[in-house]
Amino acid sequence: MNRAMALNLTxxxxxxxxxxxxxxxxxxxxxxGAVLSSLVGxxxxxxxxxxxxxxxxxxxxxxxxxxxxxxxxxALQGLLRNPLAxxxxxxxxxxxxxxxxxxxxxxxxxxxPWILPAAAIVGALLSTTVLAAAAARTHSAVTxxxxxxGLSSFAGAIMSLLLNLAxxxxxxxxxxxWTLGSVANxxxxxxGLALPFLFAGCVLLFRQRSGYTLLAxxxxxxxxxxxxxxxxxxxxxxxxxxxxxASVSLAGAIGFVGLIAPHVVRPLVSHDPxxxxxxxxxxxxxxxMLADIGVRLLSxxxxxxxxxxxxxxxxPVFIALVVRRENSHG
Amino acid sequence: xxxxxxxxxYLLQLADRSQxxxxxxDATKSFSYLRDEAHGLPSVRATAEDVLSLRPDLVVxxxxxxxxxxxxxxxxxxxxxxxxxxxxxxxxxQSSVTAAISLVAARLGQDQRGRxxxxxxxxxxxxxxxxxxxxxxxxxxxxGFTSGSGTLISDLLATAGLQNYETRxxxxxxxxxxxxxxxxxxxxxxxxxxxxxxxxAWSAARHPIANQLRERGSTITLDGATTACGxxxxxxxxxALAGVRVP
Numbered sequence: 001m002n003r004a005m006a007l008n009l010t011x012x013x014x015x016x017x018x019x020x021x022x023x024x025x026x027x028x029x030x031x032x033g034a035v036l037s038s039l040v041g042x043x044x045x046x047x048x049x050x051x052x053x054x055x056x057x058x059x060x061x062x063x064x065x066x067x068x069x070x071x072x073x074x075a076l077q078g079l080l081r082n083p084l085a086x087x088x089x090x091x092x093x094x095x096x097x098x099x100x101x102x103x104x105x106x107x108x109x110x111x112x113p114w115i116l117p118a119a120a121i122v123g124a125l126l127s128t129t130v131l132a133a134a135a136a137r138t139h140s141a142v143t144x145x146x147x148x149x150g151l152s153s154f155a156g157a158i159m160s161l162l163l164n165l166a167x168x169x170x171x172x173x174x175x176x177x178w179t180l181g182s183v184a185n186x187x188x189x190x191x192g193l194a195l196p197f198l199f200a201g202c203v204l205l206f207r208q209r210s211g212y213t214l215l216a217x218x219x220x221x222x223x224x225x226x227x228x229x230x231x232x233x234x235x236x237x238x239x240x241x242x243x244x245x246a247s248v249s250l251a252g253a254i255g256f257v258g259l260i261a262p263h264v265v266r267p268l269v270s271h272d273p274x275x276x277x278x279x280x281x282x283x284x285x286x287x288x289m290l291a292d293i294g295v296r297l298l299s300x301x302x303x304x305x306x307x308x309x310x311x312x313x314x315x316p317v318f319i320a321l322v323v324r325r326e327n328s329h330g
Numbered sequence: 331x332x333x334x335x336x337x338x339x340y341l342l343q344l345a346d347r348s349q350x351x352x353x354x355x356d357a358t359k360s361f362s363y364l365r366d367e368a369h370g371l372p373s374v375r376a377t378a379e380d381v382l383s384l385r386p387d388l389v390v391x392x393x394x395x396x397x398x399x400x401x402x403x404x405x406x407x408x409x410x411x412x413x414x415x416x417x418x419x420x421x422x423x424q425s426s427v428t429a430a431i432s433l434v435a436a437r438l439g440q441d442q443r444g445r446x447x448x449x450x451x452x453x454x455x456x457x458x459x460x461x462x463x464x465x466x467x468x469x470x471x472x473x474g475f476t477s478g479s480g481t482l483i484s485d486l487l488a489t490a491g492l493q494n495y496e497t498r499x500x501x502x503x504x505x506x507x508x509x510x511x512x513x514x515x516x517x518x519x520x521x522x523x524x525x526x527x528x529x530x531a532w533s534a535a536r537h538p539i540a541n542q543l544r545e546r547g548s549t550i551t552l553d554g555a556t557t558a559c560g561x562x563x564x565x566x567x568x569x570a571l572a573g574v575r576v577p
Contacts, residue, residue: 026512187536
């Protein structure tokens with residue numbers, strides 16, 4: 001068994017264990033035995049309802065959102081050849097959040113529940129398209145990050161405008177939650193709405209993975225080796241748009257996991273972008289499940305939002321990465 | 331003049347129409363109980379400059395304009411009536427609906443109208459109590475919150491003869507897990523599709539468990555306008571809970 005496979009297997013086992021652990025946590029005291037027998041479909045029917053319709057969907061939503069952000073982050077880093085690229089930092093999550101909020105603001109979601117993931121995906125696609133177009137023109141990693149920062153700020157500004165003009169005091173809380181990010185109260189129905197897009201996006205990105213390895217040699221070399229760079233760019237834009245948009249429609253904007261996970265796994269897969277996709281996704285899913293457990297353990301009367309905790313932990317890591325990168329470049 | 335939709339209700343009910351200089355922009359919204367009466371009256375934004383330029387003799391507010399506007403207006407020589415944060419329907423405390431009515435009525439020089447309103451309010455509450463409804467009820471807002479002791483909603487349930495499902499004090503997110511094991515006989519739901527057309531995408535009230543509970547048939551849907559603000563029309567909600575009126 002090679003190293004990458006061992007890494008993936010370890011992460012998968014850890015994810016499964018954490019998923020079970022997450023199901024142990026909740027407001028009612030359930031013994032580990034009761035939870036486990038509920039998970040396999042035995043035991044008290046009420047325990048089963050608690051585990052299957054409250055705890056499991058929540059933990060699963062955290063994993064899926066993390067997985068998408070991890071894969072999306074690794075793919076963007078591969079395409080842009082920039083270790084700081086990440087859906088949150090580049091404004092992809094922010095613009096997905098904005099479009100999702102707009103869909104709610106104008107009550108378009110009343111037409112069909114599918115409007116919500118669709119709007120988030122359109123938002124994500126808008127900014128990935130801008131980024132890919134910019135990446136085709138500039139070779140500066142910093143310029144790209146700054147463009148992403150600009151996109152993020154712009155989406156944030158329109159978001160603030162919406163909050164400012166909120167028609168009733170009651171709709172404020174709803175909109176604020178989009179920017180804070182959470183997987184509380186998610187049900188399998190919510191997951192079902194996001195899942196097709198999530199799946200399509202991740203499959204699309206996985207199919208491009210060998211392209212990122214070639215691209216690591218430089219655009220000319222990759223083109224000479226027969227890689228269609230334009231096509232790779234287009235499909236990555238589409239894939240990250242679908243995956244990140246779907247994750248935002250499920251949990252709002254959650255930053256930095258898409259940055260940290262690929263960064264941690266990269267040295268473990270010999271810095272091969274192709275082989276970093278799967279472990280980055282698994283690790284990000286694992287991290288988000290752990291963060292959501294943390295949110296529930298830390299919360300007293302009022303629950304912390306998952307996105308807030310992710311940003312509290314992730315932002316310092318981002319700064320540390322930038323500083324280290326600066327040092328290594330002299 | 332009044333600075334928020336809650337203060338608007340008191341002004342619309344207790345003042346002569348000619349006494350009203352302006353209402354808040356929310357006075358005609360769906361969560362404003364006396365929205366029909368508010369039509370045709372001017373509105374004012376709750377900023378100090380807009381308020382002062384109209385030269386009001388009295389300003390009524392609960393939250394409108396933010397916490398500093400009260401003392402600012404007082405310094406500028408405009409008396410301000412601060413509505414209390416209402417947590418009970420009746421009683422001696424300053425934070426009851428009846429105390430709030432007396433307070434505003436006195437400042438408007440409409441004591442008689444205030445006494446009449448309180449008398450009618452108490453009569454309606456007596457009828458509600460006489461109905462003698464029993465059982466446990468849980469309040470569920472569309473935003474996914476329930477209300478425990480020390481809140482107006484809790485006092486409202488008690489007035490209707492119902493025992494509050496939520497035993498902790500204050501406001502809490504819906505206890506979804508506890509609801510699986512122990513369901514209340516009735517659910518009093520509010521704000522579903524009334525106060526806001528924006529369904530909260532994060533609300534625990536969207537969860538299948540909460541939906542099942544609401545669809546079970548023992549749900550009393552309260553008009554959001556009757557509970558959005560602590561005032562005499564909370565009696566509408568009490569009547570709906572006790573089954574005196576069909577909501």
